[in-house]
Amino acid sequence: MIDPMSNSKRINNSMRPSPETVIRPEIMALQSYHVADATGMVKLDAMENPYRLPQAVLDQLSAVTITAEINRYPDPQALALKAMLRQSLQIPDQLEILLGNGSDEIIQMLIMAVAKPGAVVLGVEPAFVMFKMISVLCGARFVGVPLDTEFNLDLDVMLAVIEKESPQLIFIAYPNNPTGNLFDSERIERVIAAAPGLVVIDEAYQAFAEKTFMDRLLQYPNVVLMRTLSKSGLAGLRLGVLVGARAWISAIDKLRLPYNINVLTQLTAAKVLAHESLLAEQAALLRAERTQLYLALQTIAGVVVYQSAANFLLFRIADATTVFNRLKDQGVLIKDLNGSHKALVNCLRVTVGKPEENAQFIAALRASIY
Numbered sequence: 001m002i003d004p005m006s007n008s009k010r011i012n013n014s015m016r017p018s019p020e021t022v023i024r025p026e027i028m029a030l031q032s033y034h035v036a037d038a039t040g041m042v043k044l045d046a047m048e049n050p051y052r053l054p055q056a057v058l059d060q061l062s063a064v065t066i067t068a069e070i071n072r073y074p075d076p077q078a079l080a081l082k083a084m085l086r087q088s089l090q091i092p093d094q095l096e097i098l099l100g101n102g103s104d105e106i107i108q109m110l111i112m113a114v115a116k117p118g119a120v121v122l123g124v125e126p127a128f129v130m131f132k133m134i135s136v137l138c139g140a141r142f143v144g145v146p147l148d149t150e151f152n153l154d155l156d157v158m159l160a161v162i163e164k165e166s167p168q169l170i171f172i173a174y175p176n177n178p179t180g181n182l183f184d185s186e187r188i189e190r191v192i193a194a195a196p197g198l199v200v201i202d203e204a205y206q207a208f209a210e211k212t213f214m215d216r217l218l219q220y221p222n223v224v225l226m227r228t229l230s231k232s233g234l235a236g237l238r239l240g241v242l243v244g245a246r247a248w249i250s251a252i253d254k255l256r257l258p259y260n261i262n263v264l265t266q267l268t269a270a271k272v273l274a275h276e277s278l279l280a281e282q283a284a285l286l287r288a289e290r291t292q293l294y295l296a297l298q299t300i301a302g303v304v305v306y307q308s309a310a311n312f313l314l315f316r317i318a319d320a321t322t323v324f325n326r327l328k329d330q331g332v333l334i335k336d337l338n339g340s341h342k343a344l345v346n347c348l349r350v351t352v353g354k355p356e357e358n359a360q361f362i363a364a365l366r367a368s369i370y
């Protein structure tokens with residue numbers, strides 16, 4: 001008689017497939033991207049826009065979602081939404097647009113596109129962690145060039161590393177996260193000129209910086225520019241935008257999953273962009289609040305706060321992790337960067353919120369220093 005257990009009996013536990021034996025070791029070694037629980041907190045950790053849209057606009061969004069054909073697949077090209085974006089982001093006619101489920105997904109497409117064995121992705125450090133994390137996920141080698149002591153591009157080192165490593169892809173965020181500053185644009189141009197591959201200018205925080213490489217894009221055949229609607233009020237919709245010459249965009253588009261921008265995002269984002277001035281007004285309020293918050297931080301003894309062109313401020317304080325935890329105990333969630341990089345020892349990052357949220361943060365910070 002056939003014993004139904006005989007096969008499985010022969011497989012002892014050590015031979016059973018497990019994540020350790022099946023999944024790539026570099027993936028097993030990674031820490032997953034951690035998002036702190038913000039329930040009930042003053043949420044100043046993730047560079048979101050704290051303002052909601054006016055009720056009349058929310059009513060319009062609700063009307064488009066009622067008529068949305070969610071039984072159908074979305075437009076794979078999202079043509080109507082792209083037309084709105086072209087207008088509101090002032091994208092030149094000669095350039096093409098690719099959309100992502102957040103700019104995170106675009107970063108993934110870009111790295112997947114170049115990640116042949118031995119491929120190098122170059123970035124700076126400290127920078128947005130996804131550039132490195134997705135490189136590792138895709139099997140590319142990430143090389144991070146330390147910023148100089150003013151958090152600017154260390155041009156000589158950068159050029160030497162470009163020469164040595166010949167990177168397929170270079171990421172430069174303008175402004176940079178988590179430092180908040182705009183790198184010197186002439187240094188960026190030198191990097192573009194020396195790059196043997198594609199340079200990605202990530203302008204996630206452009207609404208707060210009011211500076212852009214968009215108008216210079218036509219000059220540089222090896223540059224694409226990335227934007228996101230996350231920081232200017234639509235983080236929940238997940239919409240990232242890549243702009244560049246047709247040859248680059250159509251090559252990268254081959255990696256895009258066919259229906260990556262869902263029906264509701266396509267309809268509601270287009271509707272919000274029809275009221276684009278509202279987002280611009282909110283960004284202007286946040287820029288003014290950033291100045292107030294900067295000045296308030298400067299008045300606190302022991303705090304060193306850095307200039308920022310984004311909607312967050314980086315600051316240094318003794319015992320940062322203790323201070324971070326004390327803020328959390330008082331219901332204020334910011335980001336602890338202490339321990340994430342040697343240039344960020346005792347650094348915390350706070351997103352600019354509404355005036356009352358910023359005041360709560362400042363009061364809690366004062367109460368946390370003793």
Ligand code: PMP
Nearest residue numbers: 102103104128173177204228230
């Ligand atoms: N680029 C930079 C520099 C960022 O800081 C972030 C988010 N923190 C992103 C891209 C990703 O944004 P999203 O996926 O929400 O578009």
